[in-house]
Amino acid sequence: MLEVQSLTVAYGGLRALADVSIEVMRGELVCVVGPNGAGKSTLFKAISGTVAPRSGKVVFEGVDLSTTSAAQRAHLGIAHVPEGREVFRSMSVMENLEMGAWVEAGRERFAETLDRVFSLFPKLAERRHQLAGTLSGGEQQMLAIGRGLASRPKLMMLDEPSMGLAPAVADLIFESISQLHKESGLTILLVEQRVAEAMEHSDRGYVLQTGEVVLSGTFEELSKDDRIRRAYFGM
């Protein structure tokens, strides 16, 4: 479904991604893990079109997106749930979900989206008229995921959904992502710093370090690598 081919991105003189290639098949849940500053968010921005690569390309469902704007990519079915959630704080839960439904597919199927989001996150149903800025961190993350779903994406990219959440709340978010993936078959690309938890819920993973993919494989394959075991799995 998604092919990132030899992507290089630089901010001025700083190279944030160097020759990065990853692949995501339809229906997979794939995670990208790595330390702070490894280039994970930059990779997502290059896929959703908010950062332009210096070289390389992003191919989605066989289409080269090099000349496709971020808005057009959203219409094609790519949703980007950003790091830090970025919900519209002075709008209600319902209004935030409506904002996510701005693409045609989202508007047409909004009632169906609400059923799906509220069954995945019953807390949001209870709080549908509450201002988003007054929700807890975990609830705001649920809302950010719900807003992403409202565009009826084919590929959903989640940037560090567990960031800043207590372990129990982060677990709940991981479980919800897993449930969403199993029930809807949605293709999900996940960026995480909580490596063990992310890998546990994923089909495959890529390890990014200082802008380069240094390893890729299943949880089992990655956990056999001594460097990864020491650095990320606490073994």
Ligand code: ATP
């Ligand atoms: P984190 O987990 O801390 O969010 P990350 O793996 O997502 O890190 P990026 O945010 O992609 O990493 O950053 C990669 C590198 O690019 C870092 O060195 C960062 O300082 C730099 N960078 C990111 N955005 C910009 C920008 N807009 N201008 C200049 N440099 C940037």
